Amino acid sequence: MIRTKIVELSTIEAAAYRQKLKDGKPGVVILRYDTSQPGLASVNRRTGTPEPSANTNLETFPIAAFQEAIELTSGMPYSRRGAVKLSGNQEAVDPDEESPEELAIVNSAEYEAIVKAYTNKKGELSYQLLNKDFIQFAKSSKIVADMVANRASVDEIREYVIRVKLESLTGNRELTLAQTKRIVEMLDEVSPRYVFRELNDEIIRMLSQ
Numbered sequence: 001m002i003r004t005k006i007v008e009l010s011t012i013e014a015a016a017y018r019q020k021l022k023d024g025k026p027g028v029v030i031l032r033y034d035t036s037q038p039g040l041a042s043v044n045r046r047t048g049t050p051e052p053s054a055n056t057n058l059e060t061f062p063i064a065a066f067q068e069a070i071e072l073t074s075g076m077p078y079s080r081r082g083a084v085k086l087s088g089n090q091e092a093v094d095p096d097e098e099s100p101e102e103l104a105i106v107n108s109a110e111y112e113a114i115v116k117a118y119t120n121k122k123g124e125l126s127y128q129l130l131n132k133d134f135i136q137f138a139k140s141s142k143i144v145a146d147m148v149a150n151r152a153s154v155d156e157i158r159e160y161v162i163r164v165k166l167e168s169l170t171g172n173r174e175l176t177l178a179q180t181k182r183i184v185e186m187l188d189e190v191s192p193r194y195v196f197r198e199l200n201d202e203i204i205r206m207l208s209q
Contacts, residue, residue, distance in 0.1 A: 001152070002020050002078040002079065002080050002102060002103060002106045003017045003018065003019045003020075003029075003078065003079065003176070004017050004018040004073045004077065004078060004165065004190060005017065005076050005079075005123050006072070007069070007072040007073055009030070009065055009068050009072070010068065011062065011064050011065040011068045011071060012032065012061075012062065012065045013031075013032065013033050013034070014030050014032040014033065014061075014065065015030075015031050015033075016028055016029060016030045016031065016065075016068075016072070016073065016077075016085070017069075017073060018043075018069075018070075018073040018190060020078065020189070021042055025042045025043065025045070026042070026045070026189040026190065027040060027042045027043060028040075028041055028043060028050065028066055028069040028070055028073065029081045030061050030069055032060065032067065034063075035060065036166045039052070039056045039061030039065070039066070040052070040053045040055065040056055041056065041061075045071055046191075049067070049070075050063060050067060050069075051064035052066065056092060062161070066201055068123060069207065074122040074125075074190070074191075075123075075125050075127065075190060075191060076110075076123060076124055076189070076190055077115045077119065077125050077190060078104060078106050078186060078189075078190065079115075079116075079134050080106050080107060084156075086198065092156065102186070104177075104185060105182050106186065107185050109170045109172060110166050110169070110170050110172060110175065110179070110183055110189075111183055112188065113166070113169040114130070114166070114183070116171065116178035117129040117133075117169060118133075122177070125190070125191070127191055127195055127198075128198075130195070131198035131199050132198075133166055133198065134161055134162065134196070134199045134206055135163070135167055135198065135199055135202045137161060138157070138161045138199065138202065138206070139202075139206075141161070141164075143160070144157060144160065144161065147160065149205055151207070152205065154203050154204055155182075157203050157206075157207075158182075158199060159180065160204055161199065162180055162184060162196065163175055163180045164176070164182065166180060167170035178193075184193075
């Protein structure tokens, strides 16, 4: 299973983590200390708000608890680990299984390299540091300058910058565009907003000059 780090909630006596759901959406799981039944909600990627599952009791798992769980797990990278067990609680039932492709991405050297390079002391991915590093590369790259001069698209330039930086971080020179996109999607699922928003805005500025 791939999940984020477990966090303690103050809204209710419970712990929570973010988890990839079967339908491809990110979700949050809440584990109370007084019941073995977990609460589950998907995270609306447009609004960032929780959408509890149909069988989640909102008296036991209030919306405010899900909102706190989303805030506390925001920016935390996925990692692979086994079933979660709380003291005094039965083993939690995993709400969904991830695909082999998703597990492969989380276990990949490229994903791990990004997590290692840009995770802060709180265990959160620093999207500010990540974007700063990628922007510095874009500004210093002669190939990017040529792409800008030749009026390449924002998507083409961004994809080149991300791919080359990932190659540099891992030493893997055989990354495909599909692999790169999937890694970005996985990072974006735990980001409070689009993970490469600052890089995207900088590329737009470069093209407008």
